[in-house]
Amino acid sequence: MTLSYAGNEDASWLQDVAVEKLELIIDQIEEDTRLLEDGEHVSGPSAQEYRDRVTQSAPFAGRVVTGVRNAERLLEQADPAVHHGQGMTCVWRAATAACRKAKLALGLPGADAPDETDCRSTCANLAYTDRDITDRDITELQQELVHLQADAADPLAPQPRRDRAAAQAAQHLTIIERHRDSATEDGRGIA
Template sequence: MLLRSWLGPSACWKDCTRTRCCSPPWIEPYRRQQNTKRTGKARTDEAIARDLAKFVEWVNTECRRQGRTDDIPPDERGSLVASRFRRTLAWFIRRRPRGLVAASIQYGHVHTRLIQGYAGSYDSGFPDEYAFEDWLFRLENLAEDQQALDAGEHVSGPAANAYRHRVAGATRQFAGHVLTSTRQARDLIGNPLLQLHHGEGMTCVFNPVHAACQLRGTVDDPLVTPDTDDCRPKCLNIARTDRDVLQIQQHHDALAEIVADPLAPMIRHERDQHELRRLRAILDDHEQTKNDVNP
């Protein structure tokens, strides 16, 4: 389910035509032999490992048959097992659009925050894997933010000063920091300096006390995160970088074309004009504060 959400038909077709085969020949007979009813039982690790081994064998056979060199080499760490894909799954969940929601649907979680627990506990170790990937992702964003500020990027919005403070403080504290275990990452991502969450046309300098969105978790939870898809325009946690404003400008220009259409329905025309004025005010404020800083 997760992969289907992110792999488009064109990409699938390209891969299929390249190999001239959509799947190993034993897949369909295997499916027909299985009971299609949900029995409430997951497949065993042994069964998954056997299927992975058969898949690797099929890929390498096809590579040899077609004279390809991009086969799957032997792994010095042993055979492929399901648990070795946890970091891969964590990478996709953290970095792909709607990844956390897709994972929640896939695994039937009541809450969308996997780092609160995998199936209700930390026994599997997966929350630590996710936290480690989250840690790496935040450090990458932090490095980009610091480089942008060093290059003269302007920041506006009610949380602009807090944004600059956190980027500078987190860079001093965490640049070059080495983790010796994934569990350490889960402890560190609760640090207030790392609570910078980039959304569409905005950056949340997260303070749960001031948050106007629906929080993922409780206010007193050190790992609580904002819902950037539910960002409220008047939230005090909002900062807007030049990169954010570029997205707003693109949205503004696209909306202006719609508003200029005389055939647009009246109710939609009024709604879009209201949104256009709101975006224009954000752009003007960003430009005005930039002029105030650099008269």
């Protein structure tokens, strides 16, 4: 339906997607580079990989793009496969992606990009930046932690609900402690 909207067979608008994605990636690399240079703190299992990819992708002198295929080719070269999400950054590597492994275990096709809806706190691809975990986020996580701990200790709640609340509380606590500890270790604070 959308490829031939209202009977129009012209799908040239799809060509704009590649150019728009390239512009997004370039803007993101510039922002990531600027923040790292300003001392942004990064923690998590893929923190060093995040720094390396941003540093390697940073020098972009600009190019003239005259066709969609040129934009797609440039995108393949420029894309560091860093995906900023809510409360985390995924430094995508298909071989270590927990969301992809979970899909494959269920017999579903593995994706070529992260699935934020199935993100797992144990994933080796995760990095946490100051944009992901700010003081506001830490405060929110701590507030949620209090509620989750109360739910885990509620004797009237069914056992599966208490177990799930306890597991989520442990995840929240791990994220908070890991980011704070690594911020202290490298001498940087949390923004």
